[in-house]
Amino acid sequence: MAKVIIDPVTRIEGHLRIDTEVSNQRIVNAWSKGEMFRGFEALLKGRDPFDSPVITQRICGVCPVSHAVASCKAVENSLGIAIPENARLMRNLILGSNYIASHLTHFYQLSALDFIQAEAILKYRGSNRSLRNLRTWVEQEVASKKILPAAPFLPHLKGDYPKDQAWNFRALQHYLESLDIRKDAHTMAALFGGKMPHTASMLAGGVTTRLTPDLVENFRVRLLRIRQFIDETYLPDVLQAAKLFKNYADIGSGNAIYLAYGVFDEKDGPFLPGGLLQDGQQRPLEPKKIAEQTFHSYYREGSPRHPYQGETLPDAEKDNAYSWIKAPRYAGMPCEVGPLARLMIAYKSGVAPVRKRVATLLAQLGWQERHLNSVLGRHATRALETSIIAERMELWLDQLTLANPTVGEIPSTTSGQGAGLTEAPRGALGHWLTVEQNKIDNYQCIVPSTWNFSPAGQEGEPGPVEAALIGTPVATGSQGLEAARVVRSFDPCIACAIH
DSSP states (O other), X not given: OEEEEESSOOSSBSOEEEEEEEETTEEEEEEEEEOOXXXXXXXXXXXXXXXXXXXXXXXXXXXXXXXXXXXXXXXXXXXXXOOOHHHHHHHHHHHHHHHHHHHHIIIIIIIGGGGSOTTHHHHOOOOOHHHHHHHHHHHHHHHHHOOOTXXXXXXXXXXXXXXXHXXXXXXXXXXXXXXXXXXXXXXXXXXXXXXXXSOSSEETTEEOOOOOHHHHHHHHHHHXXXXXXXXXXXXXXXXXXXXXXXXXXXXXXXXXXXXXXXXXXXXXXXXXXXXXXXXXXXXXXXXXXXEEEXXXXXXXXXXXXXXXXXXXXXXXXXXXXXXXXXXXXXXXXXXXXXXXXXXXXXHHHTOXXXXXXXXXXXXXXXXXXXXXXXXXXXXXXXXXXXXXXXXXXXXXXXXXXXXXXXXXXXXXXXXXEEEEEEEETTEEEEEEEEEETTEEEEEEEEOHHHHHTOOOOTTSOOOHHHHHHTTOBOOTTOOSHHHHHHHHHTOOBXXXXXX
């Protein structure tokens, strides 16, 4: 069998290698390999639990807010801390802003170039003003920095890019426009979070930022501008990509076992609910069924462990291991997490805004539900989720009460055990914490890309991305573009996965 290896996978966060075996122009085996070890969990042992939201945010510069929320929840859960209503709303708004920034970055800066004929920029001689500005920008970059023509768009893997020049130029222009929109989303998160990346105001007990009318309206003005870009540019671009690459609605199908913890707390529960969806049947979330395996991971061997009993003991010379990513399983099953999982679970749960928008999306593309389990399905649900969350953020903004507190009482409890379950942009995120006499005795994280990019489990079953790669058709002489499209549809964050 032929082998196609992508090392490193570019345009992602972190260090990832993908090995594949190809037979009859299809991938028949795949291995997802996290290439680093960091050890944040070991760093936390012995620290004050109130330090953990600050430290764990440094796991990732792309989704630090999610780690702050999960860590705060874990400390609050372990020590019995309640937060005020304003703090709940502010966390939703900070987290929602981070979702928007992350999802826009994933599509335009990380994945869109898989679907754009970037070489077209070098041949452009048209008269459209905005496109002339694009070409001028590229020429200035080349002149001032002596970079390759059309960088950062080139070079890239050869493959079946569209010949539709209007699409190519429009998508490249939106690549640039999205940078300003992403900046606005970052600014929104910083308005309530103190700064970004890595918020300064979020702590166990609430959010320390003082609410003022001008702060709220500053946030609101930016949100309205962002919503317009999402609905008028981002969503249409993703829909057009789906129409240009129709076959990718049938490529990259995973095992269709979806897991979500629930996110964006409201008075009657999470706006996007948690649960397990398997074979079209939804079941309530049971966190006790979560365990991590290390059979093919570079960690000391042991039986599957629930995170409360988890260990992070590296073993770089271990036989049979091929990744620094552990293998989390739910009731022994590998689960896909992320926007697709969240929206599928919310859709099946009857969340009205989600049901309506998903039904509209399927009608616009002429898809059935099964097409969502695909490369383009992941991109489409991510864009749709961005729009749904941005719309909901206006409601949370309106519910803030300026005169009410944003930080709750801190009790005198010094020992306990708790979990902080939430959702990062890339999927289910959990922090598990044990505190003894005001010191962290054990801290374990299972992050979204640990779920999605996990190696094979103890029974030999592939991880979610490995399973999604199997069956992918590849062109003769492929450089790996087809596999890269599948991998990037999951929005890898490998620095998180190996934390």
